Amino acid sequence: MSPVNSVTVSESNGLTFLDVDNAFATARISLFGGHILSFVPKSDNKERLWVSPHAYLNGERPIRGGIPVCWPWFSDDHGREKGALPAHGFLRTQVWKLIHSEDTESGTTITLSPSFTRAEGFENDCNVTMVITVGETMDVALTTENTGVVPFEFNCALHTYFHVDHIQHTQITGIEGQYKDKLDDWGLKTTPSPYTITGETDRIHVAPIKTAEIEVEGKAFTEVVSDGNDSLVVWNPWLGAASISDMDPFGYKHMLCVETSLTQGKTLSPGASHTLKQSIVPK
Numbered sequence: 277m278s279p280v281n282s283v284t285v286s287e288s289n290g291l292t293f294l295d296v297d298n299a300f301a302t303a304r305i306s307l308f309g310g311h312i313l314s315f316v317p318k319s320d321n322k323e324r325l326w327v328s329p330h331a332y333l334n335g336e337r338p339i340r341g342g343i344p345v346c347w348p349w350f351s352d353d354h355g356r357e358k359g360a361l362p363a364h365g366f367l368r369t370q371v372w373k374l375i376h377s378e379d380t381e382s383g384t385t386i387t388l389s390p391s392f393t394r395a396e397g398f399e400n401d402c403n404v405t406m407v408i409t410v411g412e413t414m415d416v417a418l419t420t421e422n423t424g425v426v427p428f429e430f431n432c433a434l435h436t437y438f439h440v441d442h443i444q445h446t447q448i449t450g451i452e453g454q455y456k457d458k459l460d461d462w463g464l465k466t467t468p469s470p471y472t473i474t475g476e477t478d479r480i481h482v483a484p485i486k487t488a489e490i491e492v493e494g495k496a497f498t499e500v501v502s503d504g505n506d507s508l509v510v511w512n513p514w515l516g517a518a519s520i521s522d523m524d525p526f527g528y529k530h531m532l533c534v535e536t537s538l539t540q541g542k543t544l545s546p547g548a549s550h551t552l553k554q555s556i557v558p559k
């Protein structure tokens with residue numbers, strides 16, 4: 277379909293990109309992965325997302341940065357041995373379709389859908405759509421609908437890489453309680469207060485946390501509002517970035533993943549649907 281006036285379509289290295297430019301913000305979306313790469317609100321012209329300068333933007337690998345869509349499993353939680361199936365599922369490495377676009381008084385809405393939702397490790401009938409609204413805030417809603425005759429279980433995440441000027445001057449507010457530490461055999465730990473990032477961090481906060489805020493240099497920068505989640509994941513590879521081929525060794529200084537997630541297994545009955553939402557709210 278032809279998109280609306282605020283959206284420009286371009287191609288590069290075999291990938292198709294949608295660039296949104298409206299009264300409120302600019303944004304960039306790759307149809308490969310249904311992957312949002314940029315959100316710059318016009319209120320302050322500051323980029324809210326981070327994309328690695330070494331990201332593969334040619335369809336060979338998932339894109340490092342922006343908002344990878346994890347579905348129908350999170351990380352390697354696919355029930356087989358690690359590496360047997362792609363980490364974070366198979367939506368972030370396929371080409372999505374543009375279903376609809378619309379300009380409204382409050383922004384531009386783009387609806388995307390993956391080309392396929394059934395693959396090794398997940399053989400169920402369902403529809404997946406993602407509605408992206410680019411306005412004063414960026415709102416992303418990922419809906420999974422069971423169109424089959426048997427229930428199924430799935431997980432998903434909006435694995436957002438937020439841009440921060442410097443990780444050592446960054447603090448997260450709004451997260452309390454315990455988290456599961458992937459770096460310590462999933463041991464349960466107490467969330468630090470203040471919540472700063474001082475080393476490699478890979479945590480699943482298993483609670484339906486609705487609002488978390490990223491503060492940089494003591495000032496609120498980006499609020500992350502979640503809905504339909506059972507967890508919030510916080511990830512920064514720190515010096516481990518040096519061993520990630522599509523990150524540079526110091527890339528960790530300018531990013532922080534705060535991921536609106538389902539990690540505990542959501543069962544959908546036939547006919548039922550679930551929406552995972554993340555809003556990125558500039559402060």
Ligand SMILES: O=P(O)(O)OC[C@H]1O[C@@H](O)[C@H](O)[C@@H](O)[C@@H]1O
Nearest residue numbers: 351363364435458478509511535
């Ligand atoms: O390198 P990937 O597959 O994009 O994953 C990045 C990270 O994603 C996070 O969500 C996981 O908690 C980490 O364990 C993982 O390393």
